[in-house]
Amino acid sequence: NAGVTQTPKFQVxxxxxxxTLQCAQDMNHNSMYWYRQDPGMGLxxxxxxxxxxxxxxxxxxNGYNVxxxxxxxxxxxxxSAAPSQTSVYFCASSIRDWDNExxxxxxxxxxxx
Amino acid sequence: xxxxxxxxxxxxxxxxxxxxxxxxxxxSGNEYVYWYRQIHSQGPQYIIHGLKNNETNEMAxxxxxxxxxxxxxxxxxxxLRDTAVYYCIVLIQGAQKLVFGQGTRLTINP
Numbered sequence: 001n002a003g004v005t006q007t008p009k010f011q012v013x014x015x016x017x018x019x020t021l022q023c024a025q026d027m028n029h030n031s032m033y034w035y036r037q038d039p040g041m042g043l044x045x046x047x048x049x050x051x052x053x054x055x056x057x058x059x060x061x062n063g064y065n066v067x068x069x070x071x072x073x074x075x076x077x078x079x080s081a082a083p084s085q086t087s088v089y090f091c092a093s094s095i096r097d098w099d100n101e102x103x104x105x106x107x108x109x110x111x112x113x
Numbered sequence: 114x115x116x117x118x119x120x121x122x123x124x125x126x127x128x129x130x131x132x133x134x135x136x137x138x139x140x141s142g143n144e145y146v147y148w149y150r151q152i153h154s155q156g157p158q159y160i161i162h163g164l165k166n167n168e169t170n171e172m173a174x175x176x177x178x179x180x181x182x183x184x185x186x187x188x189x190x191x192x193l194r195d196t197a198v199y200y201c202i203v204l205i206q207g208a209q210k211l212v213f214g215q216g217t218r219l220t221i222n223p
Contacts (some may be wrong), residue, residue: 004156035211042213043157058210090156100147100208104156 001026004105006091012111013081021076021108023091031094032074033102034058034066036087043090049074050097081112117201122218131188133217135201138182143205146177148186149213150197157200157213160186191221 007022025032034046035058045058049068063085065077074093078085088109092102118136125131137146147162161168161175163184168175174187188195200216 042215043211045210048210092156097207100145100162100204100206100211101159102157102211104158107154107156 003027004091004093004103006089006105006108008108009106010109012113013078014113015082017081017112018077018079019081020078021089021091021110022073023075023105024073025091025093025103026072027093027095027103028071029093029095029103030071031097031099032068033092033094034064034074034076035090035092036060036085037090037107038087046076046089078110081110083112086110086112117203117214119199119201119214119217121215122220124220124222125188125191127193127221127223128190131191131195131219131221133186133188133199133201133219134183135186136183137201137203140181140203144203145206146175146181146184147202147204147211148173148175149200149202149211150195151200151213151216152194152197157211160199191219193221193223195219196221 004025030051033048035043044060047066049055052071055066067075088107090107091105094102148160149157151157163175177184198216198218200213
């Protein structure tokens with residue numbers, strides 16, 4: 001099993017550009033999450049999907065949209081990137097909703113100029 | 114979620130047991146102790162969790178004091194690959210959101 005995979009690994013955007021971060025898991029997990037990690041800030045939850053067909057806002061959803069395309073895939077879209085969105089983005093999954101044992105992907109390092 | 118306190122850094126010799134402490138004096142009865150680690154430039158990795166009994170898995174052991182106000186994560190035979198930041202997190206089952214504090218930066222020395 002590949003676990004949780006994320007693409008791309010690195011990305012540089014200009015302010016105002018849009019892009020979609022892709023995440024996929026092959027563990028048949030029901031729940032998926034998007035976090036961002038900034039230096040000295042720890043992880044902050046952006047959006048999560050408790051199960052296929054549902055999405056909910058997390059702690060810092062502004063400026064982002066998500067799509068749970070199917071059980072395997074959960075994408076994060078930046079419609080108009082801002083320098084404040086420069087961060088490392090992690091996707092995670094868990095077997096079920098309300099499960100604190102989460103499996104993380106390798107991350108996407110995004111820089112917005 | 115209860116607040117946790119961890120030492121900012123620790124060193125351990127390769128092959129020895131690494132004992133990482135965590136204080137969580139305000140833990141409530143329905144809160145679990147979770148441990149994650151993050152190796153440099155990688156995503157966080159779940160290690161172990163417990164409520165009040167000691168737990169052991171293939172990665173580590175978790176010792177929780179009887180009053181549940183503190184715990185210790187034990188890596189029995191540390192290797193260089195165990196060098197990472199270790200996070201102790203206290204939260205209820207089903208919290209969904211993981212909140213990482215500053216953690217302990219563990220360095221395993223050859």
